[in-house]
Amino acid sequence: MPDQLAAEVTALVGDQADHWDRLGLLPHELLRKMSARGLLCAQVATEHGGLGLSSARSGEFTAHVGGLDSSLRSVMTSQGMAAWAIQRLGDAEQRAGLLRGLVQGRLAAVGFSEAAAGSDVAAMDTTVRTEGDEVVVNGTKVWITAAHYADELVVFGRYGEGGAAVVIPRDAPGVAVERVPDPLGCRAAGHSTVSLDEVRTPAHRLLGGAGMPLPMLVTLVLAYGRMSVAWGCVGILRGCLTAAGAHARSRRQFGRPIGEHQLVGRHLAELLVSEQIATRACEHASALWDANAPDAVTATVLAKHVGATQAARGAASALQVLASAGADNSGLVARAYRDAKLMEIIEGSNELCQVMLAEHVLSDS
Numbered sequence: 001m002p003d004q005l006a007a008e009v010t011a012l013v014g015d016q017a018d019h020w021d022r023l024g025l026l027p028h029e030l031l032r033k034m035s036a037r038g039l040l041c042a043q044v045a046t047e048h049g050g051l052g053l054s055s056a057r058s059g060e061f062t063a064h065v066g067g068l069d070s071s072l073r074s075v076m077t078s079q080g081m082a083a084w085a086i087q088r089l090g091d092a093e094q095r096a097g098l099l100r101g102l103v104q105g106r107l108a109a110v111g112f113s114e115a116a117a118g119s120d121v122a123a124m125d126t127t128v129r130t131e132g133d134e135v136v137v138n139g140t141k142v143w144i145t146a147a148h149y150a151d152e153l154v155v156f157g158r159y160g161e162g163g164a165a166v167v168i169p170r171d172a173p174g175v176a177v178e179r180v181p182d183p184l185g186c187r188a189a190g191h192s193t194v195s196l197d198e199v200r201t202p203a204h205r206l207l208g209g210a211g212m213p214l215p216m217l218v219t220l221v222l223a224y225g226r227m228s229v230a231w232g233c234v235g236i237l238r239g240c241l242t243a244a245g246a247h248a249r250s251r252r253q254f255g256r257p258i259g260e261h262q263l264v265g266r267h268l269a270e271l272l273v274s275e276q277i278a279t280r281a282c283e284h285a286s287a288l289w290d291a292n293a294p295d296a297v298t299a300t301v302l303a304k305h306v307g308a309t310q311a312a313r314g315a316a317s318a319l320q321v322l323a324s325a326g327a328d329n330s331g332l333v334a335r336a337y338r339d340a341k342l343m344e345i346i347e348g349s350n351e352l353c354q355v356m357l358a359e360h361v362l363s364d365s
């Protein structure tokens with residue numbers, strides 16, 4: 001991991017993660033500063049003004065941020081997905097304008113999900129149509145991470161028989177953003193409902209690939225999100241491991257440190273195993289991603305699934321080790337417990353990941 005970037009974010013976050021979690025907000029100026037440094041989407045190529053990190057290096061950086069604050073890491077995941085969508089689908093002009101903006105202080109969110117289209121994202125009924133030199137978008141997106149902070153909304157919808165993605169300025173007439181009032185975890189990530197009522201935007205904001213099958217378009221962009229969430233889960237596990245280990249060394253019961261009671265030691269051992277297998281799965285997927293290997297897509301689903309399930313399990317073990325010391329609803333382990341559960345839902349729930357992995361097995365046999 002680029003140590004200097006990690007140190008920079010550690011200093012920016014300081015001891016504020018709990019405070020931001022309770023407040024349900026991240027400081028806007030912090031996000032702008034990180035965007036302007038390219039830190040929210042560190043994989044953007046240097047030719048577009050980004051830091052140009054490989055998936056592996058960006059992943060370790062993402063894990064570092066995930067260990068500090070999952071809300072901030074969630075905002076990074078959204079910004080990274082938006083940047084990835086523009087980098088992969090956009091033309092030279094869109095990359096020079098919209099993508100460059102995302103490493104110059106602008107903030108973005110990505111909207112697939114709707115009330116009736118969650119796991120079945122292809123069931124979305126947001127529409128995108130071209131009228132002259134404008135694109136018109138109608139629909140309502142739910143649970144859009146970072147939308148509260150965003151200047152740009154990358155919105156997916158139906159476009160004729162296929163799908164399309166449009167980059168909509170948050171301040172365009174017809175856009176309304178309303179925060180989810182009381183999320184379980186990642187509470188400062190700015191999740192919002194985004195309503196789009198006859199929103200008109202210049203046609204040059206329609207990304208390439210318009211008309212492609214919707215599932216294909218969505219999967220292309222979600223792959224980035226999955227990789228980012230997977231590494232974020234590694235960060236959650238590392239934070240839990242450190243906190244549980246420290247507590248097990250310092251807390252004494254029955255005349256000795258609780259870590260020396262074998263059943264507590266088992267929790268620590270299992271946490272270490274969780275952290276290691278999640279890390280290995282992420283390293284493997286990132287290596288394939290960096291090699292542009294076709295297997296990267298399945299390896300990314302696997303990494304996300306392993307990361308999320310291990311993080312949820314590991315955070316529960318860490319909380320068990322801390323017991324009442326972790327039962328106050330603040331502090332790293334309590335946050336991790338709430339945040340990790342959500343990782344099993346987003347970017348392809350556990351079940352959807354299992355469905356995709358099973359399809360992979362079936363297609364091979």
Ligand SMILES: Cc1cc2nc3c(=O)[nH]c(=O)nc-3n(C[C@H](O)[C@H](O)[C@H](O)COP(=O)(O)OP(=O)(O)OC[C@H]3O[C@@H](n4cnc5c(N)ncnc54)[C@H](O)[C@@H]3O)c2cc1C
Pocket residue numbers: 078110111112113117118119120142143144145146186191342345346347348349350351352355
């Ligand atoms: C914290 C958070 C952040 C989010 N951020 C974003 C974002 O930035 N952008 C965005 O577009 N969306 C976002 N979402 C929405 C997220 O993508 C959806 O919540 C997710 O896709 C699951 O959809 P759902 O909640 O409607 O659950 P449902 O689809 O209703 O699923 C309910 C349950 O049924 C299971 N299930 C459904 N279908 C199947 C099946 N075929 N086989 C087996 N099991 C199945 C699911 O796994 C789940 O357990 C976010 C959600 C949360 C909670």
